[in-house]
Amino acid sequence: MEPAIPSFSMNDALLFVSTVAQGSFTAAAERHGITASGVSRAITRLERAVGVRLLVRTTRRLRLTEEGELFFDHCRDGIGLMAEGAELAGETSASLRGQLSIGVVSVLGTHLVVPLLPNLLAQHPQLSIRLVRMGSVTDFYERHVDCALLPGNQMDATLAGRELRPGRMVVVATPEYVERFGRPMHPDDVHRHRCITLIQADGQDAPWQFGAPPGESTPIGAVRVRGAVRTDELEQVMAAAIAGLGIAQVPHLPLQRTIDAGTLVVLLEDYEPAGVPIWIVYPARRTAPRRVRAFVDFMLAPPSRPLYFPGALPAAALPAPARPAASQASRG
Template sequence: MIQMRLNEIAAFVEVGRRLSFVRAAEQLDVHVSAVSRAVNALEGRLGVRLLQRTTRRVGLTEAGRAHFLRCEAVLAELQEAESAASALGGALRGTLRVSAGSGLGLTHLTPLLPRFLERHPQLDLDLHLSNRNVDLVEEGFDLAIRIGALSDSRLVARRLGDSRRLLVAAPAYLDAQGTPRRPDDLAAHAALVLEVGTMTSRWVLQRRGADATVRVRTRLRSNHALALLDACRAGVGIALLPQFIVGADLEAGRLVRVLPSWTAAEQGIFAIYPGNRFIPAKVRAFVDFVEEILRPVAQAPAAGAKKRRAPRRT
């Protein structure tokens, strides 16, 4: 009896999350008719309609919205209890689905993932690297690592570190094309543009409370920071890239800061996960691991900040 009720609640919650019987069935790995029977049984037992069904859409009724929140909390508490028991037993189990940006993922996460998997040998990791902001609830992710503001009210965020974009170029490029002295000078240079957000052809820079907006001449545009990093190393142009991407190249002298007193606005690096009352132990463990990775990055000074002299003209 208890198991039957839990199955009904689980089916109802998945339909309520996805507003689709078909997608709920896919997530639960059962036939859509089983989901429909479970929801019908729950509505019959409660004597109230929880879902408004039409041929084109599914929606929650007023009673359904109230019951959905309570049922979601019940399932989250049960999941937390099981995770806590596993943690006390010394092992996290199951599969953890994570979405992360490509640049941060490839430079800082993937090199150290073997360490995380070694710590938790019974936990499997499903990592998706993409600059697309996935829908965690709709697509079944446990958490995402993102840079920038949180816009989905169904989610909660934990700040793990800070990200600031710096202007950088290869020494050879500056020797050939000259070194900008003011933000306005950037308009005459080849720009390597990271395609994030809107108005990507305009760089908004800050210095001690002052702002400068420059419309740049885009030589290369990409949604992948590492593609721009390669082009920047090769002397194709000036790039505005996150410090965690360019830090090693600045330290090694392969790149140098351009207009070192100017940067883009600081953004937070966040762990984003569904806003349930309880956080599964496997999610908490991975978030703690990522924070551990990013701590030295957040504490590192802006390398290569020493101003580079413009080449003397003869």
């Protein structure tokens, strides 16, 4: 049985999805090289064809109606599947081509992804890379990325992923700081030191995590610290530690060479916590685009893995919170 042919223009549906995703007629028009009035007329035609109001237009914003939200979800998925089908149909070359958009938090982009790109592009010279800074998995939908590398378990039901071996978290200071102020011997000692802390979204200093004492199995867990130097940027925490402003708990990955060179020393090694896992996540479709599959395989392959991520855990799918909003237009 042949599928029913829709009574509306597929191009009008594409402009509707783009308008919701971009948040305005003007942004969608710029993306598609037409006028804002042309986008508005396309959506009006679409509403007449489907027989319901899809968008409520005001002078300040666009808002999806209940019917519009349902229609948007199905249209977006359908357009994604068609784009995926076109890509799969064109996969006749051994070399990848086109653009791969990778979402990363700043530290992972600088110290994990970028150093590996020369090898990836040497294998696939017709591939281009777009690195997009992300704060959390909710940005996945708004920043239009193909895949993302994120710390921790941030997947939702629409995403699949692979887990890299967790990266180490270490407490560090300069040798000069240790010589002047001494070396903490127990996590409780950090309260007597100048701590460099990362400010969380709630405005509080992020607690430091510590593992089990030697000979014990129960980790100490979270320890609240008061920052003598406080910042909401992890890169600045690391820079402050290198400058000798105090002690800090940071990922080992971006500072490995600095530690190896002796510029920083690792403290409280006996209490090192379990590492934070890094996940490569991508849409949980039936078939991921080949460029995404190739990038995931590349990141997990032994020749490509950095020494500070020596291995990977098996594929997994985690239960997760409800799917975040996929658009900039208000959903109700």
